[in-house]
Amino acid sequence: MTRIAYLGPPGTFTEQAARQWSEGLAGAGAETIDAPTVPAAIAALREGRVDVAVVPFENSVEGSVPATLQALLDGGVDGVRIGAEVHVQVQFSLLTRPGTSLEDLRERATLATHPHAAAQTRNWVDRSLPRAKVVPESSTARAAQAVSEGLYDAAIAAPGAAQAYGLVPVAEHIADRPGAVTRFVVLRVGAPVPAPTGSDCTTLVTWIWANRPGALLALLDQFAVRGIDLSRLESRPTGEGLGEYCFWIDANAHLDEPRMQEALVGLRRTCRDVRFLGSYPRADGRLVLVPAHARDQTYVEAREWVQRLTT
Amino acid sequence: MTRIAYLGPPGTFTEQAARQWSEGLAGAGAETIDAPTVPAAIAALREGRVDVAVVPFENSVEGSVPATLQALLDGGVDGVRIGAEVHVQVQFSLLTRPGTSLEDLRERATLATHPHAAAQTRNWVDRSLPRAKVVPESSTARAAQAVSEGLYDAAIAAPGAAQAYGLVPVAEHIADRPGAVTRFVVLRVGAPVPAPTGSDCTTLVTWIWANRPGALLALLDQFAVRGIDLSRLESRPTGEGLGEYCFWIDANAHLDEPRMQEALVGLRRTCRDVRFLGSYPRADGRLVLVPAHARDQTYVEAREWVQRLTT
Amino acid sequence: MTRIAYLGPPGTFTEQAARQWSEGLAGAGAETIDAPTVPAAIAALREGRVDVAVVPFENSVEGSVPATLQALLDGGVDGVRIGAEVHVQVQFSLLTRPGTSLEDLRERATLATHPHAAAQTRNWVDRSLPRAKVVPESSTARAAQAVSEGLYDAAIAAPGAAQAYGLVPVAEHIADRPGAVTRFVVLRVGAPVPAPTGSDCTTLVTWIWANRPGALLALLDQFAVRGIDLSRLESRPTGEGLGEYCFWIDANAHLDEPRMQEALVGLRRTCRDVRFLGSYPRADGRLVLVPAHARDQTYVEAREWVQRLTT
C-alpha cells in the first residue's frame, strides 16, 4: 500500500493528480491523505508518515506555484527529489448547494474561490454574474467546503469538489481560456533516481553571480554547448533584493547521461549555487532528440581518445 | 492638480508609493484616488479621469505582481507606458482595534491579511501566535478595514493602515526577512518618453519562438552585442500551454540611445513579438556605465563611416 | 578600351584570369598590360595608367597570397577596392624547348617553377623525375621564359605559358591534387560599389583587441546576430609580434543591405580597426539565402516601428 500525501482538502486538482498517478501503481494500491499545506505534505514525507507527496508545480496560465518552489528549496541539500510528474487538465465549475440555480445568483451572490481560479474565470464571472462578489479562499476545495457550510452562495472549483462536499454544478467549463493544464510533481525522499526512458526531464535551480554581466548567457551556454534543450526557464526572486534571482530550469536530459553530468559540473563550477531536484520521465512521453555530438556513445569514444592522449 | 489613481484601498503600500511620488511634483499638488483593482486604475487613466496611475510591479521577496503584468499587456499596442518607478521599503505591523493587546491574541485569534503578506510573516506568526488562524483578504488594507468592522481580531498590514482605519499596532517590523522592497510603477497614457538622465531603465516584453532551441540565447545576445546590461529578466507563462513563455525585461538603457534603438530593431526582427513599455529614470539613481563601444558618439561616428563607404 | 594591369609576365594564371574577366566586357574590348609585381600593378591603377588591376588573392591549396593582402592594406583608407572576382582552374604542364622529350629529363634535369607550383607538383616530380632538381623562380611564367632562354631544362607552368614562350608541353595535368582553384580579384580605384545581385560578397579586414579574451567570439557574433554567413575567415600576423593578428573576412552580404551596414557599424564600434575592401558579385553565382529576420524589408519595418516609439 503506497501512502500518498497531497495538497488538500479533498476535491482539489491535486487530489485528482494523486489519483491519476496512483492508477499507474501495481500491487496493493494506494492510500491518499490530504495535507493542509505544501510544507505539511513534505513534512509527512520526511517523517516517513507517507511514501510520496503530490503537490502542484506550475500552471499553464498562472505560472509556477510559489509555495511549492519555496518548500522544495527549504528542503536543503539532502532533501526531497522529484520522482515523477503528472499533468491535469484544469476545468472549473460553479458549484452551489442543491436547490440553488444560476438564476438565483444573478442579483447578489458571494462566490468563493482561490485567487488563481478567480483570475482564470474573471471574464466569465463579469459576463454571467456581473453583480456577484468574488471572495478569496485558500483553495478551491476549501471554497467548496465553505459553500457547503453556508458561508457563501457558490464556489468556483474543480468538478470533483461537487461530490466531495455535496454540491451541484450550475455552470461547467467556465474557464476563460480552455485547455489550461496544471503540472504536479510527485516527491520522494531518499529514493533512487528513476532510470532513463528516452523521454526525461531534469529539474534544477541555479543562482548566478548577479553582478556579472553575461552570467545568464554563460548559464544557458552550459546547456547549449552540450546539446541540451531547456523546456522551462523561470526566474524567481531570491528574496535578497530587487534584481536578485535564481533560475528554475527543466532540461530535456537525464542525470545518467554524460552530457547532463558534464553540464552539471559546468553549472557547479560557474554558478553561485546549483540544486539538483530530480530526473524523471516526462508526463507527455515526448521523445527527446539528442544531437549526434551529445550522445552517450559519442562521449564514451571522445573520452577514450583523450585518455589515450594522456598515456 | 495632478490626479493619481492608485491600487487601494487607502492604507496600502501603493498609497504610500503614490504619496512618495507626488512629493516630487512641483506646483498645484496632487489628489490621490483609490481604485479597487489594477485594471480599474488603468481604466481611469485611459478614460482621462486621472493623469497617472500608481500600481505595484514587483516585490523583492514575492516576485512580480501578475495582475499588473497582465493589465499592462491587455493595454494593447497604443496603450499605457511606464513613466517613473518608486521603491518602497515594506514594513508589516500587526494591527488591532484599540484595547486589544498582543497577549489577547495568544489563545485564539483570526489574523486577516493578503496572502503575500501572510507568506512574508509566516515565521513570526508561527513563533509568536502559533494558535492564530490566518485568513486571506484581497489586500492588507482591506484586512485592516475588516478588523475595524469587527470581522477579525487583527490585521497584518502596512503601518499606514493603522491611521486609515483607526487601529493600533501591537507588533511592528514583523516581516521574517527585513529589507524587503516593493517596486511600483507610475503609468501614463499618451505622454512623451521622459528624457534620458544617465540612470535609466527600459521595460520590454518579448515573445520568443518557443520551438527554436537557442532562441533565448539569441534574445539575450541582442542586448550583449550592444553593450546593454539587463537588471531584470522574468519569464511568465503566455497562457498558451506549459512551456510557452514571454520574457519581461528591464534593460539599463534609454529609448533615445542608439544602442537601445538598434537592440529594439534586433528584437523586432527576431522575436515573435516585442512590446515597449517605457523608458524612465531608475528609482535608485545608480549611474549606468556604458562601454566605450556602445556610447551615442561611437554610434554616430561609426554610422558616418558606413555612410561614407556607400557614397 | 579597358586597360588592365595584371601580375605578369605573360603566360601566368593571372593573365588567364584577366582575359577571362575581360571577355565579360561589352564594347571596345580590353588591353592587358603585365606588371612585374602586385604593388606595381596597383601603382599603375592609382596613377591612372590602367583602369583595373587583376591580381591573385588565394588558392584552394596554398591559401592566400601574402603579397596581395599586404598591397591591399598598404592602400590606406582611400585606397583600392575589389570590384569583381574571377576563379581559374589551376592546371600545370611541364614545358620544354621543342625537341626535348620527357625521356631526355630522366637522368639529370633542372626544373624551374614558382615555389607554390613546386609544392603542388612535388609528388608527380618525385615519381616521374626523381633525379631532377627543382629551382625556384619568381613566377611560373618567368620560369618558362628562363627555359626559353636556355637557363633550365624545363618549366612547371600554366599551359598558356607554352605559347607565350615558344615551348611545348611534355606532360600535362601534373598537379598532385586535381581541381585546385585560384581566386583572383579585379581592383579599381574610386569606382562605385557594384549594385547588389543577390549573390554577393563583401571583403573586410578587422583588427581585434588582442588582449581581450573573447574578442574573436564577439567579432563573429557581430555577423551571426545579423544573419550573415562568412565564406572565408583568415588570420594574418600584423607584424607587431607573435599572437597579433588581423582577420580577413569574406561575408555573404552586400554593403547596400541594412544587415551588412549594421554589422559594419558594430565592427567599427568594437574593433581596433576595420577596413572595407569592396562588395562585388560572387564568381560562383551561388544565391545567398537571407534569413527572414535579416532581410531588407524586415529592417525597414523594424526601424519604422522604433521610429514610431520615439515620437
Place this chain on the structure above:
Amino acid sequence: MTRIAYLGPPGTFTEQAARQWSEGLAGAGAETIDAPTVPAAIAALREGRVDVAVVPFENSVEGSVPATLQALLDGGVDGVRIGAEVHVQVQFSLLTRPGTSLEDLRERATLATHPHAAAQTRNWVDRSLPRAKVVPESSTARAAQAVSEGLYDAAIAAPGAAQAYGLVPVAEHIADRPGAVTRFVVLRVGAPVPAPTGSDCTTLVTWIWANRPGALLALLDQFAVRGIDLSRLESRPTGEGLGEYCFWIDANAHLDEPRMQEALVGLRRTCRDVRFLGSYPRADGRLVLVPAHARDQTYVEAREWVQRLTT
C-alpha cells in the same frame, strides 16, 4: 648525446634555434645535423636517426610556415608531437665575399635570399641599393652559400651565416621592421607529454563542418565555456576547395588539466576531426591565469558533487 635534426643548411635561424634549445640540456651535450627540408628532418626523427627535430613554425611578420604545418599533418595520428618551443629574434645582415664593400653593390648587384627575407627587407633594399636585383633562393643560408660560390654578389641572411660560409657583413640590422621573432618547435616521436609548469601551451588542429553556419563560433565556445584563452588561431586551406579550412589553435592550457581534457572531448564530439600536437612549456614563461571556475580543484569538487548525486 642528444641528436638534433634541424632545417639546414648551417647558418639558418633554425640552426640558431637548435643551439639555443640544446643549451638548456644537461649532460652529454648535443649534436646538430642539418636536414635539407622539414619532411627530411621529421623522417630522420621517425626513423630513429635523431632524438629531436627543430623546425620553424611561425614568424611574427610572415605568419606560419606552410611546409612545417603540412609536415605535421602528414605525420598521421600516431605521429610527431611538439615537446618544446623556442623564440629567436630575427636579424638580417647583408653578406658579401671578403673584399666587396656596400659601395661596390650600388650600381649593379644580385642579392640572393629567401622570399620571406626579401619581403622583410624590401624597403631597406629599395632605399639603399635601388638598382640591385633580388633573386630568390630556397633559404637564406643557401643564398649565403651561393654567394661564397660566386653565383651572386651578396646575400641577405642571418648574421650566423657569415661565419658558416666565409662571408662578411657589409650592413647589419636591415629588416624593415625591427623586433621580428620566429618561433621554432622541437619535435619528438613517442615521448611523454612534458609535465605542466603553469605556463603551458597546447597545439591543436581542428576541422569544422564547413556547411554549418556558426561552426566556428561553436568551436571557440568549447574553449570559452571552460575558461581557456587562445593565443593563436590560424585558418589554413585544407586543399579541398576554396572556403574549406582547418584551424590551428594554440590554447593556454595543458593536456593534464581537466578543463583542457573536457575541451578536447568537446572538440572531438563536435568537429569533423581534431588533432592533438602537444602540450609544452611556453617559451616566454608567462604565467597562465586560470579563472577560479576552471581550476583543477574546482573540477574535482564539481565532479565529486555530481558523483554523489548519481549514487
